[in-house]
Amino acid sequence: MPPVIRATDLVKDYGDLRAVDSVSLDVEEGALFGLLGPNGSGKTTMIKMLTGQVKPTAGSAAVLGIDAVADPVLVRRMIGIIPEQETPPSFLSAMEYLAFVGAVRNIPDCEGKADWWFDFLDFADKKDVLCKDLSRGTRQKLMFAQAFIHEPALALIDEPLINFDPVMQDLVKEYMAEYVQKGRTIFLSTHILEVAEEICSDIAILHKGKLLHFGPVAELIEQGEDLPSFFLSLVRKGDHA
């Protein structure tokens, strides 16, 4: 079976800065894949290239078998995305935003599904409030709902837990674990190492745009490593290299 995501020698330059430097990786179906790295390591740029939001300087990216450079709209139709730091449109209410997403994605009974998400993420009392008036945490709940409302085969999510309280983090982690058990795939970018260690099946570690490590979390545990220590030693080595 072909991988759900195949990145081959991906490079992205922003002027003189090489944000991603020749990264190749495969993500298999059913994985909860964690892309880890310090701030500015290239995680968000990787997600943007894989979802067709930015064009790679070199290399190729195939998502669900579709060329993300040649047909980014089709890729985005097939997947769910939570972009980093993006907020939903200011002057739509939370319910209207999910209805908007449903209309663009042609999701049948979108409002019924939206109601399920409002209940599940415990923000039904905010569904008629304009997005600009929502708290950061509630906006994050809304962005999480829009990424999963059409139950995509693959979701690429950038720091999805960062604004959630511990109760909500636990609920969302449980949801993601169940989601991949159904044979779907999640590509998660985070720098919360404990979360990655707890829920991810596979990880890749990026630092200064380079791929430092790529493999199953279970392998690390078998070697007696804990992810935070392994990550920190790898990054420090990378700093001194």
Added chain:
Amino acid sequence: MLDLFLAMMKEEWRIHSTIFGSLSFALFPVMICGIAFMASFLIPIIQASLPPGYLTLITHGSYLMLGVMVGGFGLLGSEVMNRRFGQVSLLAYSARSLPIRETTIFLTFVVKDTVYYFLLWVLPFGFGYILASPFTGVPLLSALLLLTTLSLSFLFGLSGIFLLSSVYARSTTVFWLLLIILFTGIGGTVLVTAINPALFFPPLLIYNSPSVASFLLAVLILVLLFSIATLLFDPISPGSAKRYPNAFTPLSGRLSFLPDSPLVAKDLLDLFRSGSLIGQTIFSFILPLVVIWFFLSLLEGFLPPQGLIFLVAITTGIIASTMYTWVTMFDTFGPYACLPIDVSTIIAGKLTTCGILQMIPAIFIATVAILSGDVIYLIPSVVLSLSVSFYATAVMVWLSGLSPNVLVYDVKVLAAYLFLVGIAIALLTAAGYSNPDYAYLAVLLAIPSWCFIRRGRAWWNASEPEGF
């Protein structure tokens, strides 16, 4: 406060200059200066065909309108907080992290905007006129006086519209009451005294009869207008979140005959709920056009019978094309980046929304035609206005994609826009003046417009959509 002001100036400069390069942006005032310099040589020709004092009146009126448009664009009550304060982390936002009162920050923000746009637009224009004065025979002192009074006109426009915006954000009833009193007062004065009220405009009074006392009085009025507006300014409290039942689904359903109806429904809700649909229509469309109509009507005796209404129609078309900036100011590409939509589709949606908004200029120009007794030219005027609007919008799409509000300050973009729109206006004016029926030739603008939109959509789609 000085530190904050300087930091805000730097911030505004960097926002603009990082987008299209420092040099390109720095050339913008140079180009404005060049335009004014060249236009100065036309003054003797225009002056010869106008009654004494009319050119001065029109020039001061134009600067008043420039102030109104800059102020109306940037300072629209609730929109200020949402568009200028809420979406990006600017210094204007720093009341939440620094020990500075919100009114202090807002006052500094207003002063910064005034100084910044004064340096960007007003000063270069006046300087161009001064530079040309040795060649045009205008005494340098007279040119300096004109620069002063034109600057005052700009500030009157800015402070006036700022005050009205603040009042509007507080109470729409008081706003309408104020407007009714203002227009009734002006209309009553005209009826009773038969004197043109524009002649009482303080900067014009100073120009016609300069004195330190009248200058100080004008400055005092300006300070009062700015102060009252700042005191009345009402930032939206984060706790006052309104609730809205789902209006998107029914609206999108009603518009389903249109392509990209969800995008159009979203844009219309953005416009309506931000207060922008009413605010922009009043401050950036109707008010400027009524004043322009008033000033242009002074030229009526020098134009062919259809001349005035056609001139107003073309001007309406140009201003109506700025509606494209209304619908592109609210969101970044971010919220769309997680959806299966490309830039080309978003542009198409914005254009459809603009198409719906064109009923505003159509109604306006029809009303002007009826009120000015030019009903016979109603249809060609509407055709002229809408065609010019469509063409100027298409040029804007081609040149600036989804970022017209920002790229207008790129000297290359502005020069290309002025050139392309200027040619069309010149040809249409000449055709319409020679024979009223030739105004219908304006529909031919649909051909280049279609080409501009097609090329613009393809070009901006291929560019990396970092934001707009």
